[in-house]
Amino acid sequence: MLSANNQNIYTVSRLNAEVRLLLENEMGIVWLLGEISNFSTPVSGHWYLSLKDARAQVKCAMFKGNNRFVSFKPQNGQQVLVRARLSLYEPRGDYQLIIESMQPEGDGRLQQEFEQLKQKLTAEGLFAPGNKQPLPEHPQCIGIITSKTGAALFDILDVLKRRDPTLPVIIYPTIVQGEEAPIRIAQAIGRANARQECDVLIVGRGGGSLEDLWCFNHEIVARTIAASQIPIVSAVGHEIDITIADFVADVRAPTPSAAAELVSRDSSGKRTGLLNYRHRLNQAIRYYLAAQRQKSQTHQYALEKQHPTYRLERQIQQLDELSIRLQKAIQNYIARHSQMLERTAYQLRYHSPGQLIQQQHYLLKKYEQRYIDAIERKLLNSRHQLALAAETLDAVSPLSTLRRGYSVTQNQAGQIIRSQHDVKPGECITTRVTDGMIRSTVIQSD
Template sequence: MSNPNIYTVSRLNSEVRLLLENEMGIVWLVGEISNFSAPVSGHWYLTLKDSRAQVKCAMFKGSNRRVTFKPQNGNQVLVKARLSLYEPRGDYQLIIESMQPEGDGRLQQEFEALKMKLAGEGLFSQIGKQPLPEHPQRVGIVTSKTGAALYDILDVLKRRDPTLPVVVYPTLVQGDEAAIQIAQAIGRANERRECDVLIVGRGGGSLEDLWCFNNEIVARTIAASQIPIISAVGHEVDVTIADFVADMRAPTPSAAAEIVSRDQSHKRQQIDTRLNKLRSAIQYFLSGQQHQLTKQLHALEKQHPQQKLNEQSQRLDELDSRLRNAMQRQLNQSQQHLERKQHRLERHSPTEKLSGQKIKLSVLEQRLKTAINRDITARQHQLAIAAEKLDTVSPLATLMRGYSITKNEQDKVLTKTSEIKKGDTLVTRLSDGEVRSTVI
């Protein structure tokens, strides 16, 4: 056992867990929820599966508090997770850090991936941004010819600078073909060189509605444009990849029109422009810092005691589940054993035997009564015969025929006269009584 190449099971699982966590890091995963459970500890345990495979997952309560929906079996979700290994069982699992429905989550994941990719290539850098012309001679608008954004831009330009020429490059701004058409419209404007600033955008909408402005083709076309471009997509809260790549971001299409139009507030517009640039720079800087902070937090979490507590809590949940199952099995077995004993007891119950014995006793009692009656009758018959015989030899019968019996005072039967003397008292026994007499 002193050989360092010989592993114990605990050491093997511990090193495999560290290897998985350090090498794989954070992964994004799409799958269907099954076997979802939420014990009293507050943690969530589930399985993510597709048509060919599955993986066990745990989401501790510190993370699942941020989930904005209630997961259920059958939900398709996108999760951000850390690959790990549950050492007590040797099962590899995912520790989920965030979860969202697959549709929104997938688009957000693609957004973040493209954002990091283009940022890494320097497409968001302020160094490559073109300054807007101080006094535009002609403004190009790349948007839908029937959309509200076009009418908002034209209305602002007409109100603020009605002499400013406008060229519209119509295009789809929603759907599968929109990204190609937007890129073609920007390319067409660059080929014609008839505008010195372009407004590219549309009105507000959902993430799916604005998705063409998160397309890599559109982003690279904007970055390669020789004409300065103002991105004016959606409302102020909407942010797209086009906003980061463009030379300037306007919070709305109307705001973009105000930026390019000339009026007495031109200086304020310049300030707003610089403020927008500053905001973009700060946002880009904060995005980078957030990314670094996230990496550092992940590294810290690997060493944080909360991870051990989560693992122990998961182990406790598992043991609690096993204990409940064992107790239920034991209870079921005891119930079955009790039922078998009760059945056997019923089969050997004295009630049936007692009932049989009662019947038997009743029969015997009847037989005894019959035998006693028969015996009494027989004995009465015998007694009658004996009485008759006794009566035959009884002295009373003799007395009834006229005979008597004489005794002296000593109760001696007298049979001779010589046995009597003068003055003796005699007792004569007749059939119906006694007579006393004195000899004279």
């Protein structure tokens, strides 16, 4: 029998707590692509949703401290890329993602690839200032790797012609957009290194969207630039556009025109060197800051895992869940008691004295009408019977006989005279005819 003090016996709370720590410590930060469903925004301002694909789904929470930085309004059915840490909601034992950032699928996926490659090459030291080659103080020949029909090429040539018309220029044309562009750019850099015709290269193109500039974020381009024996100036897009090629190149120019000014000679000569040193210093500072930022993020993540905010986030999520359950319970309670109140009111109306009186009044009216109908039928029947009796009586009435010309004679005593022997001479008699009485005196009876 197991002892009650056996440390291998877990409580549910202890098990969930340890599983949560395992998930958070072992998995760390993950990137996840999925479709939003069950999106909800309680009054607390936090977001709760599920991310799903064709065969599975996972619950997620994004607290308002992070979701306020999301530049779009998430909707059910939308494909997104999220950066999140894996955790476990202990009260229910559900594993979930705590989302720290969210982007639409297209831009988010490219940004994720950019960050992953940047971290990989940083770890390998390709961005380290010690690996950078200085630009020649007095270049003898300039190589340009870009599209032969792009505006960037003409901008570079215009600047070089204005600043130093005698400086030789060799163009290594290549495509700078599309699926084949990374290979073509790498081949052009390799061709320039093989020929050794110039002592500095400008690699770049004009501005465009993230997708347009994506060929300069390819690993093959980055490694080819890093391996180049000829110093390379990266001149991709506008000043706000940052690519992997900018980090790995020996010098980054904000625009193609600026790259031409950087490598060309002018009357003072010192300006070029000063710009070179300034760009190298800016680049070194940028790389140093990037490395320190990466180190700071690592320390910050390790610190955050021990921060009370994690516990506060779980309590906030539990509070939101309890709030939703309370609202539903209140609504159900109100609905249930509203139904009971309606049933009670109906029963009260049904058994109320007014209702009973109304029912009795209705029955009284009904019975009254039945009695009236019965009396009327009785009267009608009696009238009919009376009429029949009157007809029968009239048929045997003496008056009917009188109307046929007969008469009835009575003596003074009111007795009917049926024979001549019933009267005496001088006696007063009365004769009834149909329309009246005739009084006469008997003179003689034979």
